Amino acid sequence: xxxxxxxxxxxxxRALDEQGYEAPTxxxxxxxxxVISGRDLLAAAETGSxxxxxxxxxxxxxxxxxxxxxxxxxxxxxxxxTRELALQVETSIKSYSRYMPRRVTSLAVYGGVSINTxxxxxxxxxxxxxxxPGRLLxxxxxxxxxxxxxxxxxxxxxxxxxxxxxxxxxxxxxxLLPPQRQNLLFSATFPEEVDALIDxxxxxxxxxxxxxxNKLPESLTQxxxxxxxxxxxxxxxxxxxxxxxxxxxxxxxxxRAANNVAIKLNKxxxxxxxxxxxxxxxxxxxxxxxxxAGQTQVLIATDxxxxxxxxxxxxFVVNYDLPRSPADYIHRIGRTARAGEAGTAFxxxxxxxxxxxxxxVKRNQLTIDREQIPGFERNSTPPPEALQPTKxxxxxxxxxxxxxxxxREAAERSKAYEGRQGSSIWSTAxxxxxx
Ligand code: AMP
Numbered sequence: 001x002x003x004x005x006x007x008x009x010x011x012x013x014r015a016l017d018e019q020g021y022e023a024p025t026x027x028x029x030x031x032x033x034x035v036i037s038g039r040d041l042l043a044a045a046e047t048g049s050x051x052x053x054x055x056x057x058x059x060x061x062x063x064x065x066x067x068x069x070x071x072x073x074x075x076x077x078x079x080x081x082t083r084e085l086a087l088q089v090e091t092s093i094k095s096y097s098r099y100m101p102r103r104v105t106s107l108a109v110y111g112g113v114s115i116n117t118x119x120x121x122x123x124x125x126x127x128x129x130x131x132x133p134g135r136l137l138x139x140x141x142x143x144x145x146x147x148x149x150x151x152x153x154x155x156x157x158x159x160x161x162x163x164x165x166x167x168x169x170x171x172x173x174x175x176l177l178p179p180q181r182q183n184l185l186f187s188a189t190f191p192e193e194v195d196a197l198i199d200x201x202x203x204x205x206x207x208x209x210x211x212x213x214n215k216l217p218e219s220l221t222q223x224x225x226x227x228x229x230x231x232x233x234x235x236x237x238x239x240x241x242x243x244x245x246x247x248x249x250x251x252x253x254x255x256r257a258a259n260n261v262a263i264k265l266n267k268x269x270x271x272x273x274x275x276x277x278x279x280x281x282x283x284x285x286x287x288x289x290x291x292x293a294g295q296t297q298v299l300i301a302t303d304x305x306x307x308x309x310x311x312x313x314x315x316f317v318v319n320y321d322l323p324r325s326p327a328d329y330i331h332r333i334g335r336t337a338r339a340g341e342a343g344t345a346f347x348x349x350x351x352x353x354x355x356x357x358x359x360x361v362k363r364n365q366l367t368i369d370r371e372q373i374p375g376f377e378r379n380s381t382p383p384p385e386a387l388q389p390t391k392x393x394x395x396x397x398x399x400x401x402x403x404x405x406x407x408r409e410a411a412e413r414s415k416a417y418e419g420r421q422g423s424s425i426w427s428t429a430x431x432x433x434x435x
Pocket of ligand 1: 019020021022023024025028048049050051052053310312338339
């Protein structure tokens with residue numbers, strides 16, 4: 001099967017050849033004809049499935065025969081949860097559209113950088129705007145972009161967008177769009193909130209790969225390594241030296257941990273950089289670019305980098321700290337073993353994360369044998385602090401509180417209150433059902 005047989009014009013071939021795409025992926029084979037025909041689309045996008053090209057290519061095909069948008073208007077609106085994904089989608093659009101007869105304009109708009117440059121770039125109108133919801137609304141408020149001529153709406157990583165607390169902004173954006181439009185929704189998971197969005201947004205959609213949601217690529221090996229907390233950096237150094245020259249994406253729980261681990265690795269002679277929310281947008285882009293270009297061996301990241309970031313040929317992911325949510329585990333490890341390449345995801349399990357790892361495994365219906373690496377064996381008795389009752393996942397600083405965080409807080413407040421008044425059945429039951 002060729003891209004052209006799916007309904008794309010011949011002028012895309014050269015750009016696709018340059019990308020090294022020989023044949024459409026499964027999601028592309030189904031999505032491209034459906035989008036060209038104008039249907040709404042609902043896709044369970046597996047990590048590394050080629051979902052970006054699955055919607056960008058047919059939209060470019062449609063745009064080829066349409067007039068350029070009016071001043072400050074956009075024809076296609078792609079909503080994404082993070083700045084990094086916005087930039088990545090824009091890069092894909094630019095490379096796929098390189099040899100189109102009609103010049104197609106695209107712009108990524110996201111917070112954390114100057115709004116003025118984005119306002120100027122939108123002045124003449126823009127075929128495709130790729131935006132994070134918050135910054136998009138800021139631009140609407142300043143009359144820099146009008147959404148009343150949007151004909152195609154794409155929600156990329158809808159689940160992540162809702163996870164990050166964008167529900168309100170999303171509703172606001174939807175209310176600004178014209179009712180007549182094509183809607184494409186991509187999501188890796190389908191919690192209730194996403195289902196509600198699907199009902200509201202999509203009209204008789206073509207559905208793709210729904211039954212394969214959360215499936216991990218077969219080329220991905222998961223290894224759970226039991227190790228003592230204070231041995232984790234040594235173990236990481238050992239793994240790095242065992243695979244010298246290979247790139248590692250290492251996930252940690254906090255910005256401070258990212259900096260600490262990077263300093264230790266650099267001292268030990270490894271080329272390590274960080275990616276987290278305390279860095280300026282320019283530094284974040286720089287760190288990601290250097291890593292993508294293979295100039296950095298190790299990137300130590302917080303969950304900011306967990307989703308949607310496409311690092312070609314990344315062989316190793318390490319969960320130095322486990323992620324807060326079981327869904328984030330899948331997103332993190334999905335950064336490796338993309339597009340059919342082999343990849344390994346290591347998870348470090350210290351005594352205090354035993355129970356949480358079991359939860360991650362259970363919720364994701366995984367089977368992972370635990371192992372110990374000679375020289376880094378975990379003490380058989382947990383240290384006293386690991387036996388302290390866990391406080392439960394803490395909200396990440398600087399992030400909007402999730403519904404669960406709010407509920408948990410409410411339950412805790414009510415527990416404290418009821419501790420004085422009587423039982424706390426309601427709060428416990430409510431939390432259980434939400435968890
Ligand atoms: P995505 O799921 O859109 O993030 O894409 C994952 C990776 O697959 C990216 O590196 C794409 O460049 C690559 N890719 C997308 N489509 C194809 C294809 N048809 N053949 C080979 N690689 C592809």
